[in-house]
Amino acid sequence: MNSVMETIVGHRSVRKFKDIDLSKEQVEQIVQAAQSASTSSFMQAYSIIGVTDKEKKKKLAVLAGNQSYVENNGHLFIFCADLFRHSIAAEMEGKDISASLETTEKFMVSVIDASLAAQNASIAAESIGLGICYIGGLRNNLPEVCSLLNIPERVIPLFALVVGYPDQHTEKKPRIPFHHIYHENEYEQDMDTYKQGLKEYNKIISAYYKERTGNARSDNWTAQMTGMLEGKSRLYMNEFIKKQKMDLR
Amino acid sequence: MNSVMETIVGHRSVRKFKDIDLSKEQVEQIVQAAQSASTSSFMQAYSIIGVTDKEKKKKLAVLAGNQSYVENNGHLFIFCADLFRHSIAAEMEGKDISASLETTEKFMVSVIDASLAAQNASIAAESIGLGICYIGGLRNNLPEVCSLLNIPERVIPLFALVVGYPDQHTEKKPRIPFHHIYHENEYEQDMDTYKQGLKEYNKIISAYYKERTGNARSDNWTAQMTGMLEGKSRLYMNEFIKKQKMDLR
Structure with a gap:
């Protein structure tokens, strides 16, 4: 390298x-x-x-x-x-x-x-x-x-x-597995395969959170993302961007 | 380096x-x-x-x-x-x-x-x-x-x-001068200074286009940008992004 x-x-x-x-x-x-x-x-x-x-x-x-x-x-x-x-x-x-x-x-x-x-x-x-x-x-x-x-x-x-x-x-936090972030020739069409990729990643992230030194916790990626995204944040953004005269049409 | x-x-x-x-x-x-x-x-x-x-x-x-x-x-x-x-x-x-x-x-x-x-x-x-x-x-x-x-x-x-x-x-094309792309503590407020920065850059770009090997041309940055941006391109984008269920609100 x-x-x-x-x-x-x-x-x-x-x-x-x-x-x-x-x-x-x-x-x-x-x-x-x-x-x-x-x-x-x-x-x-x-x-x-x-x-x-x-x-x-x-x-x-x-x-x-x-x-x-x-x-x-x-x-x-x-x-x-x-x-x-x-x-x-x-x-x-x-x-x-x-x-x-x-x-x-x-x-x-x-x-x-x-x-x-x-x-x-x-x-x-x-x-x-x-x-x-x-x-x-x-x-x-x-x-x-x-x-x-x-x-x-x-x-x-x-x-x-x-x-x-x-x-x-x-x-360093482990990232999404290669075969899930990277698609060949078309976006993954098989939803079982797609979800399987996320389940695999959940295992990796759970192990990482459990074992990391300091701030150990029990969580996985799909739960973490869902929890975070259930809260809607920065809802003023659409209006603000338009007020700045961008993204209008 | x-x-x-x-x-x-x-x-x-x-x-x-x-x-x-x-x-x-x-x-x-x-x-x-x-x-x-x-x-x-x-x-x-x-x-x-x-x-x-x-x-x-x-x-x-x-x-x-x-x-x-x-x-x-x-x-x-x-x-x-x-x-x-x-x-x-x-x-x-x-x-x-x-x-x-x-x-x-x-x-x-x-x-x-x-x-x-x-x-x-x-x-x-x-x-x-x-x-x-x-x-x-x-x-x-x-x-x-x-x-x-x-x-x-x-x-x-x-x-x-x-x-x-x-x-x-x-x-390599010369970029916008440092003191114009980089602002200290606030966005440049003096429009004479601001335009002076663009005029300086115009000189640099004109010289580059005139002297470059192959594809020499007479142009400067403000004219090039204005000419390009007078044409509105990809006007479907706003509707398309929304159709993809993003940037909706």
């Missing part, structure tokens, strides 16, 4: 960091990696906000569901889907492209572009000995996040990425 | 491949890398379809806008946002979680999860000497793609990833 594969496969989320800030060079290196990702039709439909202001970090930690590592880390990146840049580009060219920017298709492009960039940033950070964690909890309170960071319309903060020198050792 | 950063920063899209299929081990390695990415609340809300059937590849190449490299490559992966798995998990648990799965929030989770996985797959492939290209053109005709691959509801093919041994040398 080469060192790139080792970095990728060795990923674990880190939620406790040493009190050391990333250097300006490290931040630039991570952003350069992010920008090297593929982008749909060269749109580069994202922005990255680095938050260093201590008060803002503290507020973001609360908004993200009281997650202390959003405040305490080496650097806090916020990845945003961004079509605002394109509306300004069109304004500079004396045109109005709102109708195009407001489609579901372009919303998808911006979410995909931002995510590809973020994953490159993650791998780059991990390759230089840093730990990372994605913070989807940022989506708990996007109107407040947008107001705190002066986010304009056509921009959606998707998640934060906290980065820093790890101060904990975490375990 | 370490070898991971070199791989990431060295990325170029490749659209012409040698006639060599990826081995089963390579496919598994790439999928393993994809699965090692972070995933929102452990949802792993994606599936990967590997297409090896020659007839299907030929049809997909036409559906993606007559792109020959969708047919001719070492392996064709299709990355799908997938919430079907969770509906089956809930069924196995005797519950109905449709209301949750049909939210905009969960649609976003599935698009983000699939994209993070795909970018890991890309970097892994490039680290073993393969070239890659994302094929957003797959979204030209999703109903036909879904029917060809027997995709169930709650699953959206987002893009293809073609992988193979490169048979061309391509250049």
